[in-house]
Amino acid sequence: MILIYLIAALIIGTIQFVIRNRRMTHIVATMTIALQWMLTAYATFNRDEIDLTFFKYDGLAILMLWALTIISTVVMLHSTRYIETPLHLDLNRMTAQYYGAMQFLIMALSAACLSNHIAMTWIFVEITTLSASALIFYRRGKGEIEATWKYVFACSISLVFVYVGILFLTIAMQPGMQESLDFASLEKNASAMDQFWLKMAMIFIFVGYSAKMSLVPMFTAGIDAKDEAPTPAAAMLSSVLMNTGFVAFYRFYRVILCSGAYEWGRGVVLAVALISLFVAAVYLIRVHNVKRLFAYSSVEHMAVAMLGLAAGGVGVVYCILHVVIHSFVKSSIFLHISNLYRVYGTKQLSNIGRYMRYSWTGTIIVILATISITAMPPSGLFFTELMIFKSMIDVHWWVWMVLAMLLLTVIVWAISRDMFALIFQKEEEPAATAPKKIHMPALEMAGQLLLLFIAIWLGIHTPSYVLDLLS
Amino acid sequence: MNTILLIAFMITLLYFAVANRMMTCVSILVMQGLLICGVAILSLHEMNWLNLGVILLETLIVKATLMPFFIRRVIIKNKITRETEPSVANSVSLAVVSAIVVLTYLASHFMPQSETLNITYFVTALSAILSGLYFVATRRKVITHVICYVIVENGAFILSLAGGGEMPAMVNLGVLLDVLVSVFLLAIFINKVGDVTGDGDVSGLTTLKD
Numbered sequence: 195m196i197l198i199y200l201i202a203a204l205i206i207g208t209i210q211f212v213i214r215n216r217r218m219t220h221i222v223a224t225m226t227i228a229l230q231w232m233l234t235a236y237a238t239f240n241r242d243e244i245d246l247t248f249f250k251y252d253g254l255a256i257l258m259l260w261a262l263t264i265i266s267t268v269v270m271l272h273s274t275r276y277i278e279t280p281l282h283l284d285l286n287r288m289t290a291q292y293y294g295a296m297q298f299l300i301m302a303l304s305a306a307c308l309s310n311h312i313a314m315t316w317i318f319v320e321i322t323t324l325s326a327s328a329l330i331f332y333r334r335g336k337g338e339i340e341a342t343w344k345y346v347f348a349c350s351i352s353l354v355f356v357y358v359g360i361l362f363l364t365i366a367m368q369p370g371m372q373e374s375l376d377f378a379s380l381e382k383n384a385s386a387m388d389q390f391w392l393k394m395a396m397i398f399i400f401v402g403y404s405a406k407m408s409l410v411p412m413f414t415a416g417i418d419a420k421d422e423a424p425t426p427a428a429a430m431l432s433s434v435l436m437n438t439g440f441v442a443f444y445r446f447y448r449v450i451l452c453s454g455a456y457e458w459g460r461g462v463v464l465a466v467a468l469i470s471l472f473v474a475a476v477y478l479i480r481v482h483n484v485k486r487l488f489a490y491s492s493v494e495h496m497a498v499a500m501l502g503l504a505a506g507g508v509g510v511v512y513c514i515l516h517v518v519i520h521s522f523v524k525s526s527i528f529l530h531i532s533n534l535y536r537v538y539g540t541k542q543l544s545n546i547g548r549y550m551r552y553s554w555t556g557t558i559i560v561i562l563a564t565i566s567i568t569a570m571p572p573s574g575l576f577f578t579e580l581m582i583f584k585s586m587i588d589v590h591w592w593v594w595m596v597l598a599m600l601l602l603t604v605i606v607w608a609i610s611r612d613m614f615a616l617i618f619q620k621e622e623e624p625a626a627t628a629p630k631k632i633h634m635p636a637l638e639m640a641g642q643l644l645l646l647f648i649a650i651w652l653g654i655h656t657p658s659y660v661l662d663l664l665s
Numbered sequence: 666m667n668t669i670l671l672i673a674f675m676i677t678l679l680y681f682a683v684a685n686r687m688m689t690c691v692s693i694l695v696m697q698g699l700l701i702c703g704v705a706i707l708s709l710h711e712m713n714w715l716n717l718g719v720i721l722l723e724t725l726i727v728k729a730t731l732m733p734f735f736i737r738r739v740i741i742k743n744k745i746t747r748e749t750e751p752s753v754a755n756s757v758s759l760a761v762v763s764a765i766v767v768l769t770y771l772a773s774h775f776m777p778q779s780e781t782l783n784i785t786y787f788v789t790a791l792s793a794i795l796s797g798l799y800f801v802a803t804r805r806k807v808i809t810h811v812i813c814y815v816i817v818e819n820g821a822f823i824l825s826l827a828g829g830g831e832m833p834a835m836v837n838l839g840v841l842l843d844v845l846v847s848v849f850l851l852a853i854f855i856n857k858v859g860d861v862t863g864d865g866d867v868s869g870l871t872t873l874k875d
Contacts, residue, residue, distance in 0.1 A: 354821050365779050390777045418873045
């Protein structure tokens with residue numbers, strides 16, 4: 195199935211780039227979604243099957259595939275309206291490039307999640323850089339060029355880091371083991387690997403994938419990219435792309451778990467998580483742009499997930515669930531930002547306010563999204579954070595837990611301050627254009643609410659099937 | 666012979682530290698591409714001829730020809746001649762790169778020895794990676810950043826050769842890395858950045874702030 199999927203995705207992507215008829219482009223875009231649902235259905239019904247040697251439909255891959263498919267469906271629906279916004283440029287060509295890049299991004303994300311081979315994962319994660327940069331570059335302004343350049347450059351450096359990490363991993367392996375770089379073999383041989391080179395491999399691979407996961411030290415490129423990318427694309431970058439980076443790292447981290455470097459590895463993950471939380475807290479206090487606000491919030495949530503991963507035990511399960519739920523909430527928020535932009539014509543927090551006056555339905559979504567992203571009950575993230583902190587108590591990380599909670603308190607205050615100012619307070623200074631009332635299309639509203647509802651539902655009543663996949 | 670080529674590669678790093686003219690930097694890239702090709706021939710002679718042929722073609726065509734050619738074209742198009750206002754004096758850069766090489770050499774003797782790792786390759790590769798990252802941090806022009814990135818990538822490629830022909834898949838991945846990055850940095854983007862920043866000074870790309 196994966197071979198058919200990859201060929202079909204390549205054909206659809208190429209067609210999208212070639213055709214210059216917007217109506218046809220939208221029709222072909224529906225094929226992208228249909229293909230994605232077919233792959234997800236196939237993976238669901240063929241669990242643990244190995245496909246084309248390098249791909250496996252395991253629980254983690256299926257879970258991430260479901261998140262990707264649902265989010266990309268809603269994103270494509272939003273893209274239809276977003277793309278029609280006049281930009282005084284060659285709209286037919288830009289539409290074609292947008293949908294083509296989106297198809298390649300979805301394909302690379304799916305394949306990276308399904309890959310059970312460390313080199314194959316690396317290849318597909320890096321293909322996401324190429325397609326994501328085409329999406330960031332969509333409007334071709336100076337800001338977009340700067341963001342794309344920084345993103346491409348940082349991701350290229352990270353690409354080399356991961357490659358060097360994989361090379362160190364092969365050095366860590368005993369002679370004769372080196373032909374098998376699939377994750378199952380790596381886990382099996384982990385205890386026999388040279389610990390020094392394994393640790394070196396982890397440092398390089400972690401630093402490399404931190405660009406995709408939005409963690410310290412390579413998080414900056416992702417922030418600019420999410421700020422300048424079209425909002426539907428930013429929704430993908432801040433949700434499913436981060437999920438894929440997480441999957442790529444997590445699969446390697448399991449090798450560390452099986453080796454003698456476990457205690458050292460979890461120490462590194464804990465340190466990165468706490469530093470990332472600190473960085474997110476500092477930037478969230480002083481941020482002036484609504485897209486960057488939520489981009490830094492992604493740093494925070496990935497850091498919280500890393501705390502669970504480092505703590506181990508039940509924390510690992512809730513770390514994965516946290517990443518999945520966060521992707522639903524964050525994509526919904528980014529999709530709604532396009533509505534905010536339609537009202538105010540700006541992303542600057544000082545120029546936006548009294549949102550209730552302009553969009554009642556939008557206000558409801560912003561309130562729900564704020565509750566969800568700040569992990570207040572009934573947000574699904576509240577339950578996952580609770581369990582992650584419980585896992586930290588289980589390993590007696592009291593000091594780190596208190597420190598993380600203090601930083602999270604600052605973050606919750608910073609986000610709530612800006613969001614409640616957006617809804618209720620008068621703008622600090624008027625924007626260049628006067629705000630206007632808008633009618634939010636029912637389909638868009640339904641899509642955003644659906645994502646938020648899934649995020650709440652997964653936390654309050656995690657379906658047994660999802661728990662089974664997580665196990 | 667391999668050791669001589671690798672030492673020559675390390676000398677190119679020192680030369681890059683004091684190079685001011687952009688065309689000199691491009692010439693260094695060509696030289697590095699040729700040296701890597703030589704190292705690959707000597708290291709991978711036991712590999713099957715088809716695989717070896719692809720690797721040699723890649724080092725000769727992509728590393729020693731295409732990348733320098735595109736970079737040169739961008740330099741001429743944007744009329745960039747010198748790396749202006751280096752944030753660190755060349756003498757300091759030379760000292761730093763020398764220190765990197767010495768420290769990497771010393772560190773390699775404290776690392777556990779591995780049957781699959783040749784220390785000379787390792788020292789050269791790590792020196793190139795660290796020096797490349799140092800150059801990225803201390804140079805201002807976008808085009809110099811691309812050149813520095815290619816140096817980092819050359820270091821990674823040498824590291825893949827460290828195990829000889831034992832891991833052809835990893836060497837092939839290095840080839841793929843080259844091709845992917847060529848598309849990322851050169852074919853798609855570098856022209857656009859040059860168009861926006863005029864002289865290609867990266868200090869112009871600082872509008873995105875919090």
